[in-house]
Amino acid sequence: MIEEHVKLVLAKKVDVVKLTKEVLAIVKKLDKEYKVYAEISEDLALSQARALAKNPKGRFAGVFVSVKDGICVEDVQSRASSKILEGYKPPFSATAVQNLIEEGAIIIGKTVQDEFGFGGFCTNVGLGFDIPLNPLDKTRSVGGSSGGSAAITALASFPHIALGESTGGSIVNPASFCGVIGLCPTYGRVSRYGLIDYANSLDKIGPIAKNAKDAALALEVISGYDKKDSTSSKEKVPIYSNLKKDVTGLRVGIIKEAFGDDVSKVVKDSINKKIDELKKLGAKVEVVSLKKNIEYGIPAYYILATSEASTNLAKYCGMRYGATEKLEGSFNEYFSNIRSKNFGEEAKRRIILGTFARTSGYRDAYYIKAMKVRTIIIEEYKKAFEKYDVLISPTTPMTSPKFSEISKMTPLQHYMADVLTVGPNLAGLPHINIPIKTKDMPVGLMGISNHFEEGVLLSLAEVLTK
Amino acid sequence: MKFNTDVVIGLEIHIELDTKTKLFCGCSTKADKPNSSTCEICLGFPGSKPVLNKKAVDYSLRLCLATNSKIASELIFSRKNYFYPDMSKNYQITQYELPIGDGGELELSTSKKVGLVRIHIEEDPASLVHPAGMHDSAYVLVDYNRSGRPLCELVTQPELTSPEEARDFMKQLINVLRYLKIFDVNNGVIKADANISIKEGDYNRVEVKNITGFKEIERALNYEIQRQKQVVKEGKKIILETRAWDAQAGVTHSMRSKESEADYGYILDPDLVITDITNEWVKKIKDELPELPRDRAKRYVSEYKISADDAKVLTQDYDLAEFFNAVVKKTSPVQAARWARRELVRVLNYNNLEFSESKITPDGFATIVDLYDKKKITDNVAKKILEKLVIEKFDVKDYIKNEGLGVVSDSGKLEGVVKEVIKNNPKAVEEFKAGKGNALNFLVGQVMRQTRGAASPEEVIKIIKSLI
Known part of the structure; x- marks a missing residue:
């Protein structure tokens, strides 16, 4: 869809300014209904459209892009959906955003997320933010934390991709709940520069799109080494959009532990049907056990992610940007006041958890041990990839729950919803949500591939969504 | 550790490395106007990421080599977490698990060798400006020009036994830093925190913070020894605490007790990749070592x-x-x-x-x-x-x-002066003749006075002897 549109724009067969005005009108209306945006960047979009109309160029010419709130866009309020960043307009754009802009993309807004990425249902939005509603059923969650990005992608009737960000599953999870493609690339594939950190050793920016081809095109533009992010990779960026439409001989491992009693029937049935389809198409399918990662993934992930998050969030203290108060009392009193008033409940919980896990006396038992577990989990995957090209599991154990169900869940039940996605995130492995339509809410099939093998996932998605 | 000297001192010294740019961003380390050398990285803006300045590592390696420290195989940075208004991120990027240098020693002017515990790299916080002085200001201003400047911290063993030795250590260290060309003696800052204890106080350790330069360290430690002695004399116990040196007042005052010290909750800094310090890298630094x-x-x-x-x-x-x-x-x-x-x-x-x-x-x-x-x-x-x-x-x-201080080489002129002296001092001449040695010295002295020291004493003696 993007490819054809870009051709038309470059050939000046589209009135980009007119289209942009129409799109802005649509997204404003959608936002009223579904609460997907934290900020609509009307001025920026129009100025980009005008420039493009004069001089159409770039691989993303005239494509509309929604950006997760936690990914900085220069001069557009970027808050990671937290009240503590009220009014913060970054003086620079994230490298991924900058790459898209340079290729002619039109940035239409910042999408709502769980505050700083802390959630799987987009119900942990910061104070003062509305919870986004699922496009397919407004009583249900869009998933999280990149919920707004997934929802607007499902809703978009125009050439569009969204940028999401995943720390423990925040791209594939909302993509699953909203029935779209969500691709979380290899750690380091896409520069994190300009991404408001949740947990730096886990954070990855990736595209959310209506189809595999669009996701591939977006990944091509945002990937690559960036000297401003030491953890970005120098690995060459392949032409992801040359999708292979054939799975003959593809070695597929079905993750045994991902089909336990906690996984709902509709999810199991839907995935099994797709597995049968793969077999028919000539894939070599086997069952593989990844016991350690299912058993220890959640605790290791939450210890490491909250440890890093608790240090990342220390900088928000009302001094240099974001929420401020009248300067009163000692700095300790002032910082505490700002942080107490402006962080949401889950942010506070994770700060406390993470601070505990790295406090001397507990550091070895939690933080250091979790790092060791992470290495063991990576080794388990690496072994599996000696035999398989792709591993398959459901993305989430259930389809999108109702808000009424979510409100009854304990924090631990919330965390357990990530059980299938934390593994590839801890290991920095690329993974994709491939949507499966059902008569109710969509099911998500998750494919995981070896480091820098995003192409395998995109091809699989192309085949399974046709 | 068992101690037996009257005074035990260990130093933690922060050296500002003389690099052109800061440790993790491209901002200049030199700036005049407050907050003029800053960017999103050293201001700790959300989304910014640090990128290591390799020059600071090169400089630190020079110091490691010069002090015979064992060099770590990997470069690892950690986050030291505490809240303070001079911290742009409320954590400081430093080295914790594995310092770049381990062990090592530095020689004093007396040839005594002082052991080093470690050498590590870290970023400097911003500086706080108290417009009406430390105690009377209603507010402080923050200048981020210093935020992110590269520091090398060097920690000694508690092997110094007097304020003079501490001063000498600092002096020898600064000397080495200057030879290594990694410290700007005119504009750079070198600061010490000193751990000091005395025998009478059962070696209960007090940390004195914020001592700048080697002259100050001697003053501060002399003061602190006297203070500790006084405490003991009054029959009180020396408490484990951190004290600040006030150079203007010439006193130390208590900041906090050791018990209430922060737990820094160190984690590895995940924004900075672990880098191998290869043998080739070390060799290159060694080959180029001044x-x-x-x-x-x-x-x-x-x-x-x-x-x-x-x-x-x-x-x-x-x-x-x-x-x-x-x-x-x-x-x-x-x-x-x-x-x-x-x-x-x-x-x-x-x-x-x-x-x-x-x-x-x-x-x-x-x-x-x-x-x-x-x-x-x-x-x-x-x-x-x-x-x-x-x-x-x-x-x-x-x-x-x-x-007219040139040697009076004109012997005729010098002879004239000697004759004059002999004429004016008959008593001394008599004594000289009588064999009194002092008399000769007296006469030579008189000649020297006349010539304002410009005559060679040997020459003068020769002439006196020839004339008498």
Whole structure:
């Protein structure tokens, strides 16, 4: 869809300014209904459209892009959906955003997320933010934390991709709940520069799109080494959009532990049907056990992610940007006041958890041990990839729950919803949500591939969504 | 640890490395206007990421090599977490698990070797400005120009036993840093935190923070010893605490007790990849390592045939050594070394000046040494001129000419002076004839006075003896 549109724009067969005005009108209306945006960047979009109309160029010419709130866009309020960043307009754009802009993309807004990425249902939005509603059923969650990005992608009737960000599953999870493609690339594939950190050793920016081809095109533009992010990779960026439409001989491992009693029937049935389809198409399918990662993934992930998050969030203290108060009392009193008033409940919980896990006396038992577990989990995957090209599991154990169900869940039940996605995130492995339509809410099939093998996932998605 | 000396001191020294840019961003380390050298990284803006300045690592490796420290195989950075208004991120990027340098030692001027615990790299916080002074300001201002400047922290073993030794350690360290060309002595800051305990206080350790420069360290520690002695004398216990040195008031005051110290909750900094410190890297630094004091001393001995003792003293002060380098191009190295080491150092000590504070120039000094060497001025005159040259600027040759201080080599003229003295001191002449040794000295002294020291004493004695 993007490819054809870009051709038309470059050939000046589209009135980009007119289209942009129409799109802005649509997204404003959608936002009223579904609460997907934290900020609509009307001025920026129009100025980009005008420039493009004069001089159409770039691989993303005239494509509309929604950006997760936690990914900085220069001069557009970027808050990671937290009240503590009220009014913060970054003086620079994230490298991924900058790459898209340079290729002619039109940035239409910042999408709502769980505050700083802390959630799987987009119900942990910061104070003062509305919870986004699922496009397919407004009583249900869009998933999280990149919920707004997934929802607007499902809703978009125009050439569009969204940028999401995943720390423990925040791209594939909302993509699953909203029935779209969500691709979380290899750690380091896409520069994190300009991404408001949740947990730096886990954070990855990736595209959310209506189809595999669009996701591939977006990944091509945002990937690559960036000297401003030491953890970005120098690995060459392949032409992801040359999708292979054939799975003959593809070695597929079905993750045994991902089909336990906690996984709902509709999810199991839907995935099994797709597995049968793969077999028919000539894939070599086997069952593989990844016991350690299912058993220890959640605790290791939450210890490491909250440890890093608790240090990342220390900088928000009302001094240099974001929420401020009248300067009163000692700095300790002032910082505490700002942080107490402006962080949401889950942010506070994770700060406390993470601070505990790295406090001397507990550091070895939690933080250091979790790092060791992470290495063991990576080794388990690496072994599996000696035999398989792709591993398959459901993305989430259930389809999108109702808000009424979510409100009854304990924090631990919330965390357990990530059980299938934390593994590839801890290991920095690329993974994709491939949507499966059902008569109710969509099911998500998750494919995981070896480091820098995003192409395998995109091809699989192309085949399974046709 | 078992101690037995009266005083036990260990130092933690922060050295500002003289790199062009900051440790994790491209901002200049030099700035005049407050907050003029800042960016999203050193201001800790959300989304910014640090990128390591390899030059700071190179410089730290130089210090590791110069102190014979064991160099780590990997470069790892951690986050040290605490809230403070001078911290842009409320954590400081530092090295915790694995410092770049481990062990090592530094030699004092007395040849005593002081062990080092570790050397690590970290970023400097911003500076806080108290507009109405530390205690009376209603608010503080933050200047982020310093935020993110590269520091090298060096921690010693508790092996120093007096404030003088602590001062000497700092002085020798600064000297090495200057040889290594990693510290700007004029604009850079070097700060020490000192752990100090005394025998009478059962070696209960007190940390004195914020001491700048080597003169201050001696003052601060002398004060602290006296304070601790007084506490013991009053029958009280010395409590484990952190105290701040107030250089203006010349006192230390309590900041906090050790028990209430922060838990820094260190984690690895996940924004900075773990980098191998390869053998090739270390070798490159080693190959390019500037000449160290001990190497220069050896070179002086072999190249200029000066004594090992002279060479050691000269090279222990970078400025003095550089001065010597300039002087030897103009005059006899052996005489220059002898005069610099004995006389120049004596005059500096007498005036309580560091070499860098003196007015002496290589030209002036070389002229004195050269004139002495060629017997154009006497030992006495040379010393007197040197004394003057340390504290004021003037042209040596003009001065000698104007004051008539050149050796009175005209023996006819000198004979006239001696005759005059003999004529005016008949009593001394009689005594001399009677064999009293003191009488000769008296007569020589009179001649020297008349010639204002410009005569050679040997020559004078010769003439006196020939005339009486």
